[in-house]
Amino acid sequence: MNKSLFFLPALLAAAAAVAPSGTPDRPAPPATLVAPADSVHSDFTVEKLYENLNNPWGMAWLPDGRLLVTERAGQILVFKDDKFTGEKLSGVPEVFNQGQGGLLDIQLHPDHAQNGWIYISYAKPVPGGATTALTRFKLQGNQVTEKQDIFEAKPALEADYHFGSRIVFDKDKFLFLSVGERGTQPKVLLLDNDHGKVHRMHDDGKAPKDNPFVNQKGARPTIWTLGHRNPQGMVYDAASNRLWAVEHGPKGGDELNLIQKGKNYGWPKTSYGINYDGTILTKNKELPGIENPVRYWVPSIGPCGMALVTSKRYPNWQGNLLVGALAFQHVARVQLDGAKYNTEEKLMQNLGRFRHVAQSPDGYLYAVTEGPGQLVKLMPKGQ
Numbered sequence: 001m002n003k004s005l006f007f008l009p010a011l012l013a014a015a016a017a018v019a020p021s022g023t024p025d026r027p028a029p030p031a032t033l034v035a036p037a038d039s040v041h042s043d044f045t046v047e048k049l050y051e052n053l054n055n056p057w058g059m060a061w062l063p064d065g066r067l068l069v070t071e072r073a074g075q076i077l078v079f080k081d082d083k084f085t086g087e088k089l090s091g092v093p094e095v096f097n098q099g100q101g102g103l104l105d106i107q108l109h110p111d112h113a114q115n116g117w118i119y120i121s122y123a124k125p126v127p128g129g130a131t132t133a134l135t136r137f138k139l140q141g142n143q144v145t146e147k148q149d150i151f152e153a154k155p156a157l158e159a160d161y162h163f164g165s166r167i168v169f170d171k172d173k174f175l176f177l178s179v180g181e182r183g184t185q186p187k188v189l190l191l192d193n194d195h196g197k198v199h200r201m202h203d204d205g206k207a208p209k210d211n212p213f214v215n216q217k218g219a220r221p222t223i224w225t226l227g228h229r230n231p232q233g234m235v236y237d238a239a240s241n242r243l244w245a246v247e248h249g250p251k252g253g254d255e256l257n258l259i260q261k262g263k264n265y266g267w268p269k270t271s272y273g274i275n276y277d278g279t280i281l282t283k284n285k286e287l288p289g290i291e292n293p294v295r296y297w298v299p300s301i302g303p304c305g306m307a308l309v310t311s312k313r314y315p316n317w318q319g320n321l322l323v324g325a326l327a328f329q330h331v332a333r334v335q336l337d338g339a340k341y342n343t344e345e346k347l348m349q350n351l352g353r354f355r356h357v358a359q360s361p362d363g364y365l366y367a368v369t370e371g372p373g374q375l376v377k378l379m380p381k382g383q
Contacts, residue, residue, distance in 0.1 A: 041347065042381070043314065043316055043317070043380065043381060044314070044365075044378045044379055044380050044381060045378075045379050045381065046348060046351070046376050046377070046378060046379075047082075047376060047377040047378075047379050048374055048375075048376050049079075049082045049083070049366075049374075049375045049376060049377055050079070050083075050084050050374065050375040051372060051373070051374050052084075052373060053069065053071060053077075053368060053369075053370070053373030053374060053375060054071045054072070054073060054075070054373055055071055055072035055073065055102070055355075055370050055373065056069050056070065056071055056072075056355055056356070056368035056369075056370060056373055056375070057070045057071065057072055057102075057103065057104050057105060057305075057355055057356060057368075058070040058104060058105040058106040058107075058120075058166075058305070058356060059106070059356060059358040059366060059368065060106045060107055060108050060118070060358075061108075061360055061361050062108070062112075062139075063112065063113050065080065065081070066078055066079065066080050066085075067079040067080070067360075067366075068089070068106055068118075069368060069375065070103045070104065070105070070106050070120065071102075071103065072095075072097065072101075072102030072103055072104070073095075073097050073102055073103070074092055074093075074094070074095040074097060074102060074103045074122075075088050075089075075092070075103070076088060076089040076092055076103070076106070076120075078142060079375070082377065087142055088142070089139070089142050089143070089144055090142060090143050090144065091137075091143055091144030091145070091147070092120075092144055093120075093122065093124070093135055093147065093149075094124075094125060095122045095123055095124065095125075096122075096123040096124060096125040096130035096160075097123075098123075098130075098160045099159075099160025099161050100123075100160060100161040100162065100163060101122075101123030101130055101160050101161075101163055102122065102123055103120065103122045103123075104120070104121045104122050104123070104132075104163065104164070104165050104166075105120065105121045105165060105166045105167045105305075106118065106119065106120050106121075106167070107119050107167040107168070107169065109136075109169070109173075109203060110169050110173050111173070116138040116139070117136045117137075117138065117203065118136065118137055118138065118139065119134060119135070119136045119167050119175070120134070120135055120136075120137075120167075121133065121134050121164070121165045121166070121167055121177060122135070123160075123163045124152065126152065126156045127156065128155065128156035128157070128158070129156045129157050129158035129159070130156065130157070130158075130159075130160065130163075131152050131153045131154065131155075131156045131157065132152075132153040132163045132164050132165050132177075132179045132180065132194075133149060133151065133152045133153070134149075134150050134151035134152075134167070134177055134205065135147055135148065135149050135150065136148050136150055136203075148204075150201075150204055150205025151177065151199070151201065151205045151222070153179045153193075153194035153195060154193065154194050154220070155193060157182045157183075157184070157195075159182045159183045161180075161182070161183065161230075162180035162181055162182045162183055162229070162230040162248075163179070163180050163182070163230075164177075164178045164179045164180040164230065164231055164232060165177060165178045165179055165180065165231070165232070166178050166231070166232065166233060166234035166245075166305065167234075168234050168235060168236045168243065169203075169236070170236050170238070170241070170243065171236075171238050171241065173203060174200055174201070174202065174208060175200070175201050175202070175203055176198055176199065176200050176224065176234065176236070176243060176259075177198070177199045177201070178197075178198050178199075178228065178231035178232070178234050178245055178247075179194055179195060179196070179197050179198075179199060179228075179231075180195065180196065180228070180229070180230040180231065180232075181195045181196030181228065181229055181230065181267065182195050182196075184196065185267075185268045186268065188226060188227055188228065188229075188267055188268070189226060189227055189264065189267075189269065191213050191216060191218065191219035191220060191223060191226065192218050192219065192220065193220065194220050194222070194223070196226065196227065196228045196229065196267060197220075197223050197224070197225065197226050197228060198223075198224045198225045198228065198231065198234070198243075198245065198259055199220075199222040199223060199224055200222060200224035201222045205222075207221035207222045211223065211224065212224065212261050212262030213262070224259070224261060224262070225259050225260070225261070225262065225263050225264070225265060226263075226264055226265070227264045227265040227266045227267050227269075227290065228245075228247050228257075228265055228267055229247050229248055229249060229250075229267040229268070230247055230248040231245045231246065231247035231257075232246070232247065232248065232303070232304045232305065233245060233246040233247075233303055233304050233305050233306035233323060233324070233356075234246075234259075234306070235306050235307060235308045235321065236308075237308050239310075240338075240339075242258060242339060243258070243259040243260075244256065244257070244258060244259065244306070244308070244321060245257050245259050246303035246304070246306055246323055247267075247303070248300065248302065248303065249271060249272065249273035249296070249297075249300055250271065250273040250274065250275060250276060250281060251273050251274050251275060251276050251278070251299075251300065252272060252273035252274060252297075252298040252299050252300050253271045253272035253273025253274075253296055253297075253298060253300065254273075254296060254297040254300045254301055254302070254303050255272075255293035255295070255296050255297075256293055256294050256295035256296070256303070256321070256323070256334065256341070257291065257293050257294060258291075258294050258339055260291070263291045264289060264290050264291065265290065265291050265293075266287065266290040266291070268281060268282060269282060269284060269287060269290065270282060270284045270285055270286060270287050270290050271284075271285070272285055272293075272296050272298055273298070273300070294336075294339065294340065294341050295334065295341040295344075299327075300327055301323075301325040301326075301327055301328045301330075301332065302325055302326030302327030302328065302353075303323050303324065303325060303326075303332070304323075304324040304325070304326055304354065304355050304356060305324045305354075305355055305356025305357055305358070305368075306321055306322060306323045306324065306356075306357060307321070307322045307357040307358050307359050307365065308320075308321055308322075308359070309321075309322060309359065309365070310359065311359055311363030311364070311365070312363065313363045313364060313380045313383065314365065314378075314380055317333065319335075319336065320333050320334060320335050320336070321333075321334040321336065322334075322347075322357040322365065322367075323357070324354030324355055324356055324357050324367065325354055326353040326354065326355065326370075327353075328346075328349075329349065329350050329351065329352060329353055329354065330346045330347060330348055330349040330350070330351075330354065331346075331347040331348050331354050331357055331367060332344050332345070332346060332347075333345040333346075333347055348367070348376075351369060351374075351376070352369025352370065352371060352372055352373075352374055353369055353370045353371050354367055354368075354369050355368050355369060355370055356368050364377055364378070364379075365377070365378040366378070
């Protein structure tokens with residue numbers, strides 16, 4: 001694929017790269033570069049449901065209709081009928097709430113109605129610093145019970161950034177977890193560590209026997225793909241059996257990738273970004289044996305949580321990816337042609353730093369923002 005087909009004008013680059021070195025969570029560009037929030041759209045209106053969230057990250061719906069929203073400081077808030085109940089879960093594991101660390105994603109097991117398992121990913125404080133971890137638990141009322149730590153990215157590091165991460169189950173009920181590279185750069189292309197990888201495992205954390213590197217000496221057995229920087233969005237398309245992920249580039253070069261078994265996605269040998277100080281990171285945008293992104297963004301939009309629209313409530317959007325953008329404060333509606341990028345629309349510009357987008361079991365789209373911390377619902381016109 002010729003990546004240059006999707007290159008955005010370089011004249012905007014200076015406006016997007018305003019973050020300190022080492023962090024992908026950039027502030028918004030100057031307001032003159034974006035339009036006011038489009039709370040009125042031809043397809044939907046925006047309903048603000050709650051405005052007091054503190055760095056929200058993930059969303060998951062329980063079978064009884066309650067919505068769980070994670071906050072990075074370690075809280076899980078409980079919503080019912082689109083309203084905050086005032087309740088939070090108790091017994092949540094301790095998190096490393098520093099820098100970009102904290103409580104991250106939350107997902108239910110596909111068979112939650114039968115087994116009760118709920119999964120969270122988070123930055124965990126451990127000897128030697130912190131690491132991206134995965135824990136599963138059950139609920140009795142709002143009390144967390146039967147906690148099981150099933151994965152910890154190794155080795156632990158002192159860095160307080162680039163933890164990832166998102167949790168996804170596929171149609172065969174394998175669990176995928178994205179893990180950031182924690183600033184290790186070249187080590188993400190080595191198989192003896194868990195950083196900068198997408199991992200595939202059974203629901204108890206064990207490595208499947210058909211993982212690509214499971215029999216390779218010295219390789220971490222759960223590795224599915226490698227060469228990622230900081231993948232903070234991931235979604236599975238059951239209809240096409242495709243796994244999609246978005247990751248932060250450095251100064252420019254954010255990526256949308258089709259995640260495929262055993263593939264290398266290049267970081268830091270290939271990138272469309274540069275160092276935060278403006279120096280050249282790598283001269284290579286493509287190399288043999290490295291997967292090219294399906295879509296990349298220059299300047300960086302700060303892609304984060306994402307949703308695949310399958311709901312009939314949004315007939316014009318079915319099959320589209322909705323990608324939360326932190327830096328440019330919008331949701332990118334990415335239209336695909338099979339596994340190829342087609343075009344893109346910006347939704348809800350300047351409403352906030354969009355951390356995640358999710359589709360509820362009854363087919364409505366929700367999003368959470370930080371700065372301000374909001375839960376919003378996209379109501380289709382005529383409903």
